[in-house]
Amino acid sequence: MSAQKPAQSDDPIELLADSMNVWVGKLSDIVHKVIDTEPIRNVINWARMYSLWPVNITTACCSAEFGAASGARHDLERFGVLPYGSLRQSDLIVIEGTITKKMAKRLRMIYDQMAIPRYVIAMGDCAISGGLFHDSYSIVNGAHEFLPVDVFVPGCPPRPEALEHGIIMLQEKIRNSKVYPQS
């Protein structure tokens, strides 16, 4: 809410800055193109693939199997999946089961606050289509109704192996994706 600026400034420094901005924009386009080429892109995607940190949000009962998958026998950390407290430093939302209308609002808020690139795994039948509860008055029938979902993991609840498979599929998707998403 600063004071209104005149449309065209006489200040030479500001004029210079404006033209610089144009040049910086063009330069960054070029840099983006260079980074998005084969060898550099592979390195960046490799780094992204193996540091998928999910947000600490649990929506329903599939969290029990997510817990089991993070635990000693399955240990998701060997895929680089480490549940993390701060959503600003996270890359992934694993939607664990039924999404109520109340939770859907919060999920969207969390997704919007996360830094790009961000990924979504919908785990369990309820997060795909409402599952057992699709009649109910208080749930959203599927995560795709309000979030762009990358991988669906079916099951009620999915076994930890299924979740691991879903994460490997997401890693494959990242391997073949561009460094800068089109926006």
Place this chain on the structure above:
Amino acid sequence: MTTTDKPAQESTLGSPSPDEPGAQTLTLSVGPQHSGSGHMRLIVELDGDIIINAEPDPGYVHRGIEKIIELRNIIRSIPVIERPSIIDASNLNHAWVKAIEELQGVEPPARGQYLRCLLNEMNRIMSHLYWLSIYGVFLGHTTMFMWPLGDRELFIDLAESLTGARITYSYLVPGGVRRDLPQGFAEEAIKRTEYFEKRLDEYENIFFKNPLFTSRAKGVGVLSRQRAIELGATGPTLRGSGVDADLRKDEPYAAYSELDFKVHTRPDGDSYSRVMVHVDEMRESSQLIRQILEKMPSGPVRRKAPIVVPRGEAYGRVESARGECSFYMIGEGGDKPYRARYITGSYRNMAAISAVLQGVRLADMPTSWWSIDYWPVEADR
């Protein structure tokens, strides 16, 4: 985590009278995206870092199960009523079939009753282990997160060989259970329970005697005996406050009247007591599994029961891992209940959260409320 100052004009640092009660309080909203909240939100009012009031905000997992089971027949409802607490599915399932059997007047055969108890006790251990691992996370003790989840898989394997599913069994049906023991189950179960009891001793050394745990649990979050009773607390929360109430003893169902076990209580009512009640119960359940396998009679596992809810009322209650789980069922003679009220242990213990958190430091909040063993999915239903 978002912070909002409650009285907007008084909350500035230069507030004239800091001694005035309420002048310096701060309202924090913890969750649902928070490592110490789970599937719910806690609205916490703070004075300094002491909690003066805490309100749970449930409903993030409210799925309208009571309405759904009014619309489906009793067999199709079994998976639905298991979902609120899939880490403790068998006990919830037991409450459901018990209410139906009370109305139908069907008594399952003896072997079926023993098999029910077997899966119930395995589930109790699994549920307590899952709870203990999350307790470890809340305390920042990563070993205590990994070990219980690893040992839980021992029992998950057993349950899978018995029922075919890892955690959602739908094993109990009106009239008995779905299938008999697989070959070699008893030997494997005895081996695993004995190993598990040795592991509990190791937990003792690394965790339950660890000052990291004791200094943050002893004397923290006290729930007095009187308060626990009048708030309707149940399960380990009630027993942690010194009340020896356990439905397996008070109103023996299934095969529990023929089994020998103790009800463990602790008198102090703090976080530490509640944790240790869970640990004692795991030992007891482990011993019970061996006892059940030893005493199990031969015979059929299931008796024919009609898919019908006769006219009348029934109140089926069982002791689940988180306390009493009950169904108040009203039948009209159809294949669906007219009304099936679903009251779970966590739902009843929700009232204890505010009582436990009063006077606790904010840093001890996650461990204090989690010591109640409140599973938000089970409470919201």
Place this chain on the structure above:
Amino acid sequence: MSLSHEREDNLIKTLKENFPTDIKDATVMRRSRINVTVAPEKILDIALFLRDKLGFDHPTGVSAVDYNRESRFEIVYHLASIANPAQRDILINLKESVPRNTPKATSLVRIWPGVENFERESIEMFGLQFEGHPRPEKLFLNDNWDGPPPMRKEVRFPTD
């Protein structure tokens, strides 16, 4: 299991002696399950008597049932006893009926603080009103559902 219901019958007898007119119906449903139907205006006295004289100090839940054909709601308090170890297994269903068009009842939070959440749930799920309830707000349905109280029988959802 014995077929006699001695303890249950004694409890009913004591209740009927103390409240001869206000108890409309009291039956033994089955072993250790008692149904007591009372007049709604007297429920506070009877609840106090149950808690202080008979030892039913442990509320295990509150249910509401919609009998739309009889145009009434039934509110059921499920009560257990911790104080008296001899009747730990006994569960009393304390019932009252309120008319469907004016569903007003007396809150029993001052007798059993544990029923607060259950009564709040009945308020949002059935549209009941409890006089003297400390927080008559929504519990589960905030942000979840804005329509009529969902557990009423006339509210239908697509079944399968």
